[in-house]
Every structure is written in C-alpha cells, then in structure tokens.
Amino acid sequence: MIDSQLPVATTGDTWRSALRLLRRYRLALAGTISVYALAVAASLAPPWLLGHLIDGIGTATQSTVNTIAALALGFLILQALLTGLSRAWAFRLGERIVRRLRDGFIVDSLRLPTSTVERSSGDLMTRSTDDIGLLNDVVRRAAPEVVMAVVSVTIIAGALFVINPYMAAACIVAIPLIGLPVRHVLPKVRPRVLAERAALSTVAQNLASTVDNARTVEAFRLAQARQDTIHDCLGEAYRNSYRAMSLRRILFPAIDGGMAMVLVAGIIIGGVLYDAGLASLGEIATVLLLMKQMSEPVATVVIWLQVFMQGGASFSRIIGVGSAAQTAHPPAEPTPADSKKSAEVRLEDISFAYTDGNEVLTDINLRIRPGERLAIVGPSGAGKTTLGLLIAGIERPQSGRVTIGGLDITHRTPEQRRSQVLLVSQEQHLFSGTVTDNLILAKPDATEEQLREVLRTVGADEWLANLPDGLDTDIGATGTKVDPGIVQLLALARLILADPDVLILDEATSRMEPSAARELEQRLVETMSGKTIISIAHQLHTAASADRVAVIDGGRIIELGRHDDLIHAGGTYENLWRSWRAVTK
C-alpha cells in the first residue's frame, strides 16, 4: 500500500532514544549541572543574609550591615559567573547534541529505500525542516532552561527546609496550585502536535507532487483541483496548528495566577507561624524571598514543558525515520568470497503491486547469466521499468525474491547493493558543483585521467573541451547550463566509474539522436564487457543486438529468447519489431 507518512516512534522508544543520547554525553551533562547547582547555591546567600539582618535589626552595627552587604554582593557576582559558565557549557553541549541528531537524521534518510523517499518526500521534508528546527529549539533552549529550573527548584526547596521547616512545608504544599491547570493541558500537547505535523507533511507532499507533475497538471487542466486539495490540506493544517497554539492561551494566565496564589498563601501562613512563635520575621522574609526566587524556575518548567513535549513529538518523528531505515535494511548477509564472480541475476516467483489489488508484475521467473545482455521490451505500461526497479532493489516485491550472485538484493546494505547493481534511467540529475564533483560521486578516488577517459568513452570529450574551466567548470544550478543529452552522458560516465556487476539501462540514452544513442550503447557494451547488462528498450535495435530478449505484457513475461528465434516464432516480439522497423525506416 502507498503510505506517504513515515513511521513515528512510540513514546517508549522516544524515551529510550533520549536516554541513550543523554548517556552518551553524561560527563558534559554532569559537569554543566554541577556548575549550575553551585550558582544556585550562591544565589541562596543574599536572601539568607537579608533574613539574618532583619532578625538582628536591633543589635546590628554599621560594620555588620556593611559586611553583610559586601558578602551579598560577592555571592551575587559569584552566582553570575557560575551561571554564565554553566550556560556556555549547556550551549556547547546543545550544539553537539543537535549536530549528532542532524547527522543521524541525514544518515537515516539516505538509508531509506528510494521508493520510500519518493512516496514520503513531503513528510521527509517536514521532518528535516520543521521537526529538526523544533528539536533544535528544545535542545538549545528548552532543555537547558528546564534542567536548570529543576536544579534551582530542588536546591531552593532544600534550603527552605533548612531555614524553617514549617514555613517551607506550608509553602511547598501550596506550589501544586500552579500545576492544577497544567495537568489538564499537558496530555493534550503530544497528540495535537503530532496531528499538526502530519497535516503539514500532507501539505508538503501535495505541493511536491503538484510541482513534480506540473506538466500533467497543466495538460489535464488539474490546476483548480490541485489548488482545492492543497487548500483543504492547508485548512486542516491551520485547524491543527490553532488547536496546538490554543493550549498556550490557557496555560500562561493559569501559571501567573497560580504563582500569585502561592505567595499570598505564604504570607498568610507566615503570619500564623509568627504568632505561634514557630518562625521569626527574618525567616519568613527569607522564605518568601526564596519562594519568589523559586517562582521563576517553576514558571520556566511549566512554560518550556509545552515546547519540550512538542520537541518530544518531533523527536518521535525523527527517530521514526531511523526505524523506517532499519526495517528497510534487515541485517545484511555477509558477502561470500565467490559472489562477485557469479553475478547471476535470478527473479523467483516475483509479484509486485504499487497499490493494493493492482498487480503490476505477476509470477516473474527469470535467470540472467553473468555477463549476459538482456533486453526487456513490451508495450507502454507493461511493467518494464518496474521490473528494472525490482532488480535494482529500489522496489521490493510483495512475493518472491530477486537475488544477485545468490544473495537476496533486499538483504544487502545500500553500499553492498550499489557495488552489485546500478540503474540509470532517463531521469538524471546534476548536483551543484563542478564536472569533477558530479563524476567522483561514483568513485571518490578517481584520478583526473580516469575522469577524462570515462568522458571520452561516453563521447562527452568534445563537450568537456569547450567548457571554460574544463573539469573544474561549475555545472550546478547557477553554473554553466548543461543540455539534457549531456546530463545522460554524465550519468553513464558515473555508471562506468561505479563499475557495478549488473547495469540496468532504462531509456538511458533516450535524449540523444538514435544514431548517437546506438553508437554510445555499443561503446558502453565494449567498455563494460563481462558485466551483466539489462536494457529496457524502446528502440528495438538494442534488442536486436542483445543476447536474449524478454517480452513483457500485462505484467508477465510472455516471450523469452534470442532475437532471431523470436522473429522466427512470429509472436508479439515479431509484431513489435515489424512496427518499429516501419516507423524507423
């Protein structure tokens, strides 16, 4: 079934991944928290000194007051220095964690099967921008704020008990007043944020598919229909965003009101305890000052907790990509020493459907000998490209298996697979950078001479000679414009450099003149002699020069054999051949 949404990790898996991440940075984390704890301890001194001053108000001399003031100032400076240091460390730690998350995300995305990337491009885009961005906010800002706030609350609460346990107990009991409204709001955050993100992914998905298929949209006058669909998706995204945002409107007034209630309760309790002789004026003042000091971190926790929960939802989506990549690549089978030699391709009982109930290929059985040249022909929509995608391991069959050299292609890592089989289709892309950059993707250690040689082989040497900076010419989006025919040549040059055991050419020369295409194919076959070459052929001259021809129709192989034999048999292939000859004569 086509599912445009990648998986989302469960809450349990999200926590486990977060803990694993924190364990990795435990030393830096412990150092940062310890320095911050010292800063909080230093911040306790001024209120305590003030309480001391109030209690000794009748007896204190000028010099005692001066000493207390100097000490308070000293502690304030110490607190500022330690806070600054711990924040700098927290920032650096955040940077390292964000970098790790981004790197991991890119690695996981690159491990996703191409078919998954194509189907979930919108979702992947939202995860790589919005979710990573939110996570960035959480790791760099929310997490340090929340951790530091929790440290502050814990230390201040401990100090309150040391100063006056009665007063402290009474005030701490009042603190949950702040939590009351929050308790009802927080459980709603994760589902609402997940719904918001999913809706945004759908918008991106629809936009991407409209842009990708712009010609079809234009040809069939689908602009209005596409606009309506995107409008509906945007409406859904807006409603979900609004629901997520509306949580804030309830949250902030509730926190402010709760904080004021706690302080009022503290003053009333302080009065009662003073009357009962259980607290001095200085202790009450110190506790109230510390309570005020505590109110800020408590509010911080509550406020950032929402972002934290949003970040949790985003984190679940980020690790979901990792689990999708892992599911797509079960543990790779070890490569036996002789597998390279016997790069035989076998398709065993393959059936495949893009969507449930619409089988595109049925019961395909085929054995392609190492070094054989096989041409796949058939009418449009017969399933030729799909077969190429299955052999290249880009799509997975619902039943049956594809093996190369005896190994199931879907059990190979992407690297192992790329060394075995590569597919070049008519859709080829240039990446931003120079000619060299675009070629060494396939063979990072290729020498300049090898690059020139390979360009000569595909017949792009003349083009290279006319470039202003030769191999160093920028051919990216902002550089020298490259003709689609040359883009195909560069793709074939990359293929030669990559040197896989099995090559699949799916209309790889379709943008060239037929005679030039024929010549190039011949040169390619000579250069790659000994390799298994599977050509999906619309131009039947390719089929005529192949070792064998497989004719596909209605998702089944209906004829298989040598060109001459199939012509002699007078079946579908002979018909196709006759029509093609009539057109090309």
Ligand SMILES: Nc1ncnc2c1ncn2[C@@H]1O[C@H](COP(=O)(O)OP(=O)(O)OP(=O)(O)O)[C@@H](O)[C@H]1O
């Ligand atoms: N991504 C996809 N999602 C759903 N259906 C698809 C997808 N790609 C191809 N199909 C369908 O699968 C069938 C086989 O398509 P395929 O491209 O393999 O045929 P083909 O023989 O290569 O055709 P052509 O010669 O026109 O390229 C067609 O009915 C096509 O509409």
